[in-house]
Structures are given as C-alpha cells and as structure tokens.
Amino acid sequence: MTEQIRPEVVVLLGNRIRAVRQGKDLSVVKLAELSGVSRRMLTQIELGQANPSIATVDRIASALGTTFPALAGVLGEGPPEGVEVWSTPNGSWASLLQAVQTSQVFVEMWKWHLVGGDRYHVSPAAGAPETMAHVLQGQLLVRSGSSDLRVDAGGSARIGNTADHTFEAGTDVAVFLGVVTMPRL
Template sequence: MSEQIRPDVARLVGARIRAIRTSQDLSVVSLAERSGVSRRMLTQVELGQANPSLTTVDKIAGALGTSFSALIGVLDRPAPDGVAVWSTPAGSWAYLVNAVETPAATIELWTWHLIRGDRYEAGAAVGAPASMVHVTGGEVRVRVGEADRLIDPTRSARLDAGHDRVFEAASPVADFVWVVTIPRDAEPT
C-alpha cells in the first residue's frame, strides 16, 4: 500500500486547493512551478480525478502557504476521533486526530491501525526532525531506509525523517500513535 489518501478526502482537498489557488490569483502553471507538482497532476487533484499521495498534497499545501491539516479542516475544528485519511480493504486505517501550526512548522498527531499484510509507505522528509511513534497494541515493524526496527507494545521510538519509512504490523494487528513535524522550509512527508 502506498501513502495515497482516501478518495473522499482527496475530493475535499482538491476543492480546497482550487479555492485557495484562485483566491490567491494563481494559475495552475504558477502553482506547479512553486510546488514542484506537475500541471497535469494539479489539475487532476483539483478536479478530484486523482488520488494523490500525502507527500504531493503537502507540497501543494506548502506552495499555497497552508498545510494538509488546514486543508482537511483539522486545525479549525478537530473531530473528536479525527479525520479518516487512509484505509485499506483489509481494514487498516489512519486518522489525523489533531494538528498545531506554528510559524516554523505543522505538528500532526495521527492514530494508526494496521492489519498484518498491509503496509504504509511514507517518503523521506528532507530537513524534518525525527518523528515519534508510540505503539499502543501489537507490534509494529518500521523500515527506515535500510534498517528494520521492531517496536513492542507500550514502547516508543524516534524515526529519522530523512529516509523513506515503511510501517507494517508484526503481529496480527498493530495500533500506534505517530507524531510528525513538517517544517515550513522542508520537503514534506
């Protein structure tokens, strides 16, 4: 499984990206240059015809001077259980529970439920600080670059953001909390 977001969230994000872009009087070409995302992909995202990765949405949001958390409304009024952002047919899921923005960064709090056999792949976030993972149930295997780490229940770990990260359940089911910091001047995760 890749880091693509749920189709309903992708449509919401696309509409908000288009609204912000037009309110800033930016063309799709200008936003493509600012974000490093192709014009074709931007158009497809805005129309809800693409299911972009979180990395792509973070790049677009950063170029617009906002964040993924703001695009889905978590900053304005967080839902009690968060917003379901990622899921699989097997039953794995991820919710963005809350977020805080500072002038320097966005800090996101995620809760995850992975079923053995599913995986979540997160790209590297060059320049971002380490993220923090706390396992609340089961065991989580995380590959950071070439190194594998097994995180037991009730244990925590820091994960280097400068490398790709792959999360998998090492037990039949694994639950964990992930805190991610996205600096304003770093390539997002």
C-alpha cells in the same frame, strides 16, 4: 499496498486546493511551477480524479502557504475524531487526529491501525526532524533500508527522517500514535 488517500478526502482536498489557489489568484500553471507538481496532476487533483500521495499534497499546500492539516480541516477546531485520510481494503487506516502550528513548525498527531500484510511507505520531508511513535496494541515494524525497528505495545520510538521507511504490523494488528513535526517554510 500503495499509499492511497480515501476517495472522499481526495475530493475534499481537491476542492480546498482549488479554492485556496483561486483565492490567491494563482493559475494552475503558476501553482505547478511553485509546487513542482505537474499542471495535469494539479488539474486532476482539483477535480478529484487523481489520488495523490500525502507528500504531493504537502508540496502543493506549502506552495499555497498552507498545510495538509489545514486543507483536510483538522488545523484548529477540527473534528474531535480527526479525519480518516488513508485506508485499505484489508482494514488498515490512518486518521489525522489534530494539528497545531507555531511560527516555526507544524505538529501533526496521527492514529494508525495496520493489519498484517498492509504497509505504509513514508518519504522524509526536507528539514523534518524525527517522527515519534507510541504503540498501543500489537507490534509495529519500521523498515528502513537494511534495518528494521520493532516496537512492542507500550513502547515508544523515534524514527529518523533521513531515509524512506515503511510502517508494517509486526503482529496481526498494530495500533499506534504517531507525531510528525514539519518545518514551516
């Protein structure tokens, strides 16, 4: 299952990206240059016509001097239930619950619900330290290259950010909390 941001979140992000870009008096061409995202893709994102990866939105946010959580409305006094950012037709989902920032890092807390057969691919962010996961229900399987990490309910793990990895349910359903730290650039 490929990574898909929920359609209503795509529209929300597109509107906020456009507003921040225009507020900074940046053209789409200049934002494309700063973010490394093509002008065409940026236009489609702003119009809610493209479903970018979270990594792509992170690059755009960084170029705008903001963050994915800020664009999603979770930074600071966001909704107490967070924002359901990702979901699949099978019933898997991920919600960005909360985020905080310091002068050096952004910290995001996610809640995941993965059903068997669904997976979520993660590409490491430059300079990001390890991700932490705590499994609330079931078993989480983290695949990276030739190695697998299994974490049972009640267990926690640190997941390296030096290589791509995939989250999967090791049983029928895996529910876990994830904490991601991103360096401020």
